[in-house]
Amino acid sequence: MTIKDTAEEWEVRATQTPFVGNKTSVRTDDVVMPDGSVVHRDYQVHPGSVAVLALDDLGRVLVIRQYRHPVRHKLWEIPAGLLDIPGENPLHAAQRELYEEAHVKAEDWRVLTDVFTTPGGCDEAVRIFLARNLSEAEGQRFEVEDEEADMELSRVPVDELVRGVLTGELHNNCLVVGVLSLIAAQHGDGLDALRPAEAPWPARPFEA
Numbered sequence: 001m002t003i004k005d006t007a008e009e010w011e012v013r014a015t016q017t018p019f020v021g022n023k024t025s026v027r028t029d030d031v032v033m034p035d036g037s038v039v040h041r042d043y044q045v046h047p048g049s050v051a052v053l054a055l056d057d058l059g060r061v062l063v064i065r066q067y068r069h070p071v072r073h074k075l076w077e078i079p080a081g082l083l084d085i086p087g088e089n090p091l092h093a094a095q096r097e098l099y100e101e102a103h104v105k106a107e108d109w110r111v112l113t114d115v116f117t118t119p120g121g122c123d124e125a126v127r128i129f130l131a132r133n134l135s136e137a138e139g140q141r142f143e144v145e146d147e148e149a150d151m152e153l154s155r156v157p158v159d160e161l162v163r164g165v166l167t168g169e170l171h172n173n174c175l176v177v178g179v180l181s182l183i184a185a186q187h188g189d190g191l192d193a194l195r196p197a198e199a200p201w202p203a204r205p206f207e208a
Contacts, residue, residue, distance in 0.1 A: 007202065013038055023047070023082060046124035048204040050094040051080035051174035053112055053182060054104060054131040060155035061179065062102055062134070067150060076156075076164075077172040080126075089206050091197045094129045102153060103141045106131035109197035113181045116203070117173050125203035128178045130185075130194060158182065 011032040019026040025045045030038050054062040063076050081097040083090065091109060098104050112130040116123075161179045164170035185191055198208045 017045075042121075044122040044124070046122055047086070048083040048090075049080055049117075049124060049126045049174075050083065050090045050097060051078050051126055051128045051178060052094050052098045052106075052131050053078050053128060053178040054098060054102070054106060054134055055158075055182070056134050056155060058155075058157075060157050061161055061182075062104060063154055063156055063161070063175065064101055065152040065154070071171075073171070075172045076154075076170055076175060078128075078175050078178055080174050083204060087206050089198070089208065090127045090201060090204065091129070094127075094131070098131060099137050101151070103137045104134050105137045107133035107135075110191065110194035111197060111199050112178055112185070112194060114201060114203065115173075115177055125201075126174060127201055127204070128174055128181065129197065130182065130191060132191075 013030040013032060015027060015029045017025050017027050024047070027043060027045050029041050029043075031041050032038055052062075056062065061078065063078060065074055065076050067074050079097045079101040081093065081100070083093050094109070095105070098106065108131070110130045110132075112128045114125065114127050116125055118124065158179065161170065161175070162183060165176050165179060170176065182191075185194055
């Protein structure tokens, strides 16, 4: 048996959007169950995101530390951001986020992995890229505001991040998934065998 997620959509009898926020909303669907019953399912509607595991020539990962109000923590994370435009090429969005948050550009891009962050309560899909051959970006630094104005930037050896993940000291979803996927790829077919940067992404279709 092939272990593979498959797309499927159960019948929705009714839907409403009781809350619309600045970037996301909440939707309530009446979904028909296999036994014919109908149940309410509330979930956050999300545009989707990209994240970048930027790996330098010394084997260090570029990470940022940022305050996240919902969890009341300052978290170490990898650069990430929303897909601001419907149908936006996720590679272009990832390149923008790496520039804006770290003022860094990369010559080699691969898809590291694709995930649904919290599929029981949110439809957010994230594509995590691997970026290599890093260098300082040209031009002025992007002007940050709000939480981003307090960000810290560092480069941390992969082994140190793995230790932090496994000891429960690092919690950001994209960092955890990205770092462990990196290790798995290195011990598998190698980083050059990863999918190309513009590989199809059914969860958030785009034009290359």
